[in-house]
Amino acid sequence: MLEACKIKKSYLTNEVLRGVDLKINEGERVAIMGPSGSGKSTLLNCMGGIDQPTDGSIYFEDVNLSKLSEEQLCELRRKKISTIFQFFHLLPTLTARENIEFPMLLESVNASDRKKRTNELLDAVKIDHRAEAFPDQLSGGERQRVAIARSLAMRPKLILADEPTGNLDSSNTESILDLIQHLSSAYDIAMVLVTHSKKVTEICDRTINISDGLVIENED
Amino acid sequence: MINLHKGTSLIMISVFFLIGKCFAQKKWSYPSKDYIYEFPRDHGSHPNYKIEWWYITGHLQGQSQERFGFESTFFRIGQDNTSDIYLSHMAITDINDQSFHHEERVNKEGWNAFSKSKDLDLKNGNWTLKRLKNNSISLKGSIKADYLIDLELTPKKPLVIFGENGISKKGASKTAASHYITYTRLGVNGKIRYNKKTLDVTGSAWMDHEISSSQLDENQVGWDWVSVQLNDNREIMAYVLRNKDGSISEFSKLVWIDEKGKLNHQSPKDFHWKQGGSYKSKQTGADYPINPSFTTVDPKDGVRRKFIIVPLMDEQEVPGKIGGVPYWEGACDVKDNNGNIVGKAYLELSGYSGNLKERLN
Amino acid sequence: MRTDLKILRTVIFRKWVQEPILPLVLIIIIAVGVATFYSVRLANRAAVSGFNLFTESLTGESDLTIRSPSGFLQENKIIEISKVTGSLPIHYYPVIETSAFYDSQLMKIIGIDLISLANLSSISSSSASLEIGTLNEESIDFVDSAFLPEKFLESKSLAKNDSFKIRRESFSYEFKIKGSISNSPFRPSVPPNLVLMDLKEAQKVGSFEGKVTRIDAYIPEGPLKNDFLKEAKLRLQKWASNNNSIVDTSGDQKKAITQMSSAFRLNLTILSCLALMVGTFFILQSMEASVIRRRKEIAILRSLGVTPKKIFRIWLTESFIIGIIGSILGIILGFFFAQGVVRGVVSTVNQLYYEITSSGASMNWGEALMAIIFGVVVCLIAGYLPSREAAKVQPASATQSGIKGGGSLLFLTPKWGFTLLLLGCAFSFIPPITINDKSIAIGGYLSALFFVVGWSMFCTILFPIIAKKLPGSPSSLYAKSQFRRPKGRHRLATAALVSAFGMSSAMGILISSFDKTLNSWINQVLKADVYIASSRGNASSANLAISSKTWSQFTNETETEGMDLLRQIRITFRDNNVWLAGTERNNQSERKLELTWIIQPENNNLEDGQAWISEPLMRKFSIKRGHSIEIPTPEGFKNLIVKGVYADYSNETGTIMVNRRFIKEFYKDNSITNAAIYLKPDMDPDIWVNLIQSKFPEIFVRTNKNLRADSLKIFKQTFSVTYALEAIAILIAVTGLGLTMTGLLLERKKELENLRQIGTTRNEIAKSAMYEGLTLSIIGSLGGIALSLCLGWLLIYRINVQSFGWTLSQSIPFQSIFLLAILMLSIGAAVSWFVGKNTCKRNII
Incomplete structure (x- = not known):
C-alpha cells in the first residue's frame, strides 16, 4: 500500500533521514522505534504528506506523493491517510462531537450521515457520554479517544500515529492500545505507530528500528 | 535716506534737522536788549522763539548719607508747519551705588506735552515742572521703572539774568544769543522712590531757563559748562565755547554770583579754563575731559583762585539717542588748590560726539 | 536594574x-x-x-488697555486718564484701528502718535521701537502720509513718495508713501496688510475725528514696574467704573x-x-x-x-x-x-x-x-x-x-457594558460647568465616554447570535466556534470597531443635523433677492460700514420693492464680546424675513426699549424673556427688555437685536453693515448685482443663490477637519482589525497547522478567518450604529447646546451610515481573509 524508497530528509545542514526504505501493507500494524532524534517522526510526517523528503520517493497506492499538488495532498489527508498525535491536536473551540465531525464536513458529507457516523465512532471509542465536552474539559485519555475517532471519520486506508500513548498514564495507555488494535482490525486499517514503548510493539505485526536516519532492522 | 538701526527711533535726527530747515521758513524772534522781562510770565514758554529749555541740576542727600545728583531738562523746539516738539531728559546719579540712570523722551505739543506761556507749567508725559503758589517749583519725574522723584525747589536767592543788557551772547553773529534766566540756588525737599523704598531727601539745585532761536556760531563745535555752588553761599557759572580749531571762543564766559545775587562777568581774558581727565564713552566713542579746572579772580578780594571740578562718577553720559545729541552731564565736587572741597557743581560737556552745531542751528 | x-x-x-x-x-x-x-x-x-x-x-504687548464697551472711546478722555495716573511713569498711546480697501484688498489701518513711538526704546532695553526703512529727513510732518510693510511695497511695486489710494465706503483717501515698515525680531511679524499713519491721519479715514479705538498704556521695565502697574490699574479701574470704560491687559x-x-x-x-x-x-x-x-x-x-x-x-x-x-x-x-x-x-x-x-x-x-x-x-x-x-x-x-x-480582558462583558450605558444616560443630564467664563459640557463628555465604552462592551452579547447566522460549512463552523467562548481579544477588537464606527457616524449625524438645520434656517431667513455687506464675511472687519449717503442709493421705485437694514457693532456685554445689531425693515414686498423663534415675542415688531436676543446669548447668560439687560453705548448704559429669543447659527458669541433707531440715537450712527434688497419681479438679480457692484466696488453684493452657496461652503469648510479625523479613526479601526486577526491567528498557529494536517486547505482556513473577521465587523457595525444614535443625540441635544448654544434638528444620514457599514464589513472581511491566507504557510511544517 505504501512504499518509501531511499527517503532522505535534511533540515539545513542536519540530515535527519539518510536513505530509508520501507513498505506498509494493507491492514498491517507496524511500529517504528528508535532513540530520540533518529528521524521517526520525520519519517511519519513524510509518509503522511505533511512534510516533503529532500530525496527519494513515497508511493501510496502507487501514487508518488511528491508529484501531488497541495490540493491533492489535502484530499489525501482527508480521505486516505489520517494522523493521531501525541498531544492530541484537537480543535479547542469545538466539542468532542464536532472534532470528530470535522473531517466529514470538509468532505461535505450530509448532516444525517455525519450524525450517524459520529455517533458510531463516539460509541466505538466509548466517549459518547462526553460528546458535548470541549477538549479542555476532557482527560488525556478521553482526548486521545476523540483524536482516534476523528482519524477514523473518513474511513482512511492508513492511520499514522505519533507516540499515541506518549502523553498517557499506564491505564489509559492500555485502553488506548486495546482500542487501536480493535479498531484497526475491525475497520481493516493499516497503522504505523511511532513509539518508544514496548507495549505498543506488542500490538503490532512488525517493528522497524531506526537509528541515525537509517533503518537498522525490520522485526516481525 | 536714513537707515535706522535696532534700538534707535524714528525721530533720531529729524527733530534737530528740522530746526535748520525751518529757520529758512518761519520768522523767529531773537534776543534783544529791548526785551522787558516780566515774571512770572517769563518763567513760561516763548513760542515766538525757536528753541527754549528749562534745565535743573542738583545734589541730594538722604537721611542715611545717601547721595544723589540729578538732572532734568525740558526742551521746547519750535516747528514751522506742525506743533512744537518737546524733548526732555531726566538723569540720576546714585553716588553710593555708583550707578547712572537716565531716560529721554519726545512728544509733540498736545495733551501729553506742553509749556504754558503765562507761568512756569511744563509737562512731558508724567514729567512736570510747575511753579507753585508759594513760589516754590514742583518737579516730578521718573526714570523708567527705576526711580520716581517728587521734589519741591525753593529759591534761596533772587533770580539772575546772565549777559549784558539781558542778552547772553554766544557768538559774533547777532542771532547767536539767548535770554538766560537762572535760579542759582534752590533748596530742595522731596522724595525719591527706588529699590522698593521711598527716601526723604534734601539738597540744593540750580535752574536755568534759556530762550533763543539759535545758539552757536559757524565756527563753534560745542561747549564745556559748569555751575558751581560754593559752600560760602556764592555761585559761579562758566561756559567755554570751543572752536573748530581747538581754541576757545572769546564769547566764553565766567560769572560770579555773590550772596545777594549780584553778578560779576568775566571774559576769557580774566579766567583760565584747563581741560583735564578723560572718560571715553563705550556707547558713543566720545572722549570727555571730565576733570577740568579753572582759575578766576575772586571779585570779593581780588585773589586768583583755582577750582578743580571732580566728578563723583565717570560714567554720566546721556547718550541722546532720540535727540541725536550725546553729552556728559554729571554731579561733581569742587576742590580748591589744597584739595579741600569747597562746593558742589554740575559739569556739562557737549559737542564731543557728532556735530552739535548742526543740531542747534 | x-x-x-x-x-x-x-x-x-x-x-x-x-x-x-x-x-x-x-x-x-x-x-x-x-x-x-x-x-x-x-x-x-x-x-x-x-x-x-x-x-x-509695532509696539509689542501693552501693559494695560482702556477701551469703551460700546466701541469707540472719546479721544479727549486721555487727558483725564493721564491725570488719574499723575506722576506714575505710564506711556499712553491712543490708537485708531480701522479698515479700508486698496484695490480689492482689505487693509488694516493703525493710527498712532508716530513721534511718541520713539519713546518705546526708553521703556525697555530689549524693546525695539518701530523700524522704518526710510524716512523723509526733511520733515516730521505726517499729514497725508502713510507707512507700509516692506513686503507689501515690494509685491505691489510701490516705493517711497508714491501715491497710495484707499477707499472706505464711497470715499477715497490719498496718501503719500513716506516709508516702509520692516519686521523686528522682538515683535510678531508685521501683517502684510498693515498701513501705519499718524493718529490724526487715521482718524480721517472713516471720519473718526475725536475718537479712538482704545488707549494702550505701557510701563517701562524696572524693579518698580509691578508696583506701578498695580497702582495704575487700581486708579484706572476706579476711573473706568465711573466713566463707562473698561481697563484690561492686552492679554485679557x-x-x-x-x-x-x-x-x-x-x-x-x-x-x-x-x-x-x-x-x-x-x-x-x-x-x-x-x-x-x-x-x-x-x-x-x-x-x-x-x-x-x-x-x-x-x-x-x-x-x-x-x-x-x-x-x-x-x-x-x-x-x-x-x-x-x-x-x-x-x-x-x-x-x-x-x-x-x-x-x-x-x-x-x-x-x-x-x-x-x-x-x-x-x-x-x-x-x-x-x-x-x-x-x-x-x-x-x-x-x-x-x-x-x-x-x-474577560471583564469586558455585556453586564458591565449595560452598567456603563446606564451611567452614560445619567451623566447626560448633568448641566455644564463654567470655567473661566467658558461653558464646558462636562456631563456630556463623560456621558459620551460611558456610551462609547458601554456600547463597546454591551454589544459583545451579539457574538453567539451573529455567529449562528453564518453559513454552514467547515470554515464557518470553525469560525463560529471561536465565539462560543469569545476571547478578550475578540471583545476588544469589537470594542474598537464599535467605538470607531460609532464616533465617526455620530459626527456624521451631527454634521447632517447641522446641514439640515442650516438649510432650513437659511431658507427661512434668506428671503430677499440681493444681499449687500460692508465687507466679506470676515468677522474682524465689521468696523467697516456703509454710510447713509451710499445705502440710500440702493433702492429706487423702478427696481426695488423694499430693503431691510442692519447695523452690527461689537460691544462688551457682561465681559464678553457680543454683537449689537440694529435692524430696520422697510419691506413692502410680500416676502418677509422670518426669524426662527426659540421664544416667540408677543409682537413681531421690535419697539424702542426692547431687544431680541439670539439663542447662544440666552444660554450663555441664562437670560429669559422679560429680563432687563444693560447695553453700553457712548452715552452710557441703556436698559432694554428682552422680548424674544431667536435661532442664529451665524455665530455662537451671541447677538442682541434692537431697532436701528437705538443705534442712531445712542451711537449717532446712521450707517449700516448689511442690507437685504427685495427686487421687483421683473428685475434680474444678477443684472442688478452687476450694476450696484460697478457703482460701489468696495461693498460686497451677492444674489440670494450665491450667498446660500457661500454660506454652505463655509459650513463645509468648518467641518473639513472633522471629516479628516473621522477618516483617521476608521483607518485605525480597520488597521486594528487586521492586527487583531493577525494576533488571533498567530496564536492559533498550531491549530491551523492541525487543520492543515487533517486536510483543510489554505483557502478554507482563509475563509474561516474571513468569517471570524466578518463577525467582528458585523457586530462592530451594529454596535457602532447603536452607539452613533446615542452619541448623535448627546451631541445635538446636550454637548452642542451647552457649548455653542444652538438647537439643531436631528437628521440621520442613513445612506452614509449604511455605506460605512458596508465599507467596514468589506474591509474587515478582506483584511481577515488576507491574514488567514498568509498565516498558513505553504508547507505545514
Missing part, C-alpha cells in the same frame, strides 16, 4: 527583531494617534497665538477675542483624541496577545527565579518604550500634519471669529511634551493589564502544552 535591562534586551527587543511587524504596527498606531492630537493642538494654538492685536507688531483683550473660538477649538481637541482612543483598544489587545503567546517564555523566566514584580516591570517597560518611540514619531508626523490642519482651522476662525494676523503652525515644545505624555500614558494604560497578566504566569506553565484562555 541590570537584570531588567538584560531581560528586556534578550526577551523583548530580540523578539522585536525577530517579529518586527507587531511592534511596528503598534508604534504606527501610537504615532498616528499622537500626530492627530498634536496637529490639532498646534492648529488651535495658531488660531490663538496667530491673533495679535495689530499694534503688537486677546483672551476675550480668542475666547470666541474656544468652543470650536475644544471640540476639535476632543475629536483629535478619537484616533488615540480607538488605537488604545488595539494596543491593549495586541499586548495581551503578545503576553499569551509568550506565556511559555515568561514561565521559563519565572522558573529561573525572575520575580513577578520584575516581569510586570519589564512588560510595562515594553509598553513604555513603544509609547515613547511612537509618540516621538507622532510629534514629527504631527508637525507635518499640522501644516495642513492649521489651514483648515485658521480659515474657519478667520471666517467665523476673528482675523488671524499670522498663521502657520510652529513647533511648540510644551504641546509636544503634552502629546508625548498622552501617547505614553495611553500605552501604559494599554500595557498595564497585559503586564499584570504576564506577572501572574506560573513557572509550571513552562512544561504545559497548549495555550491557556482569554486573559484579563
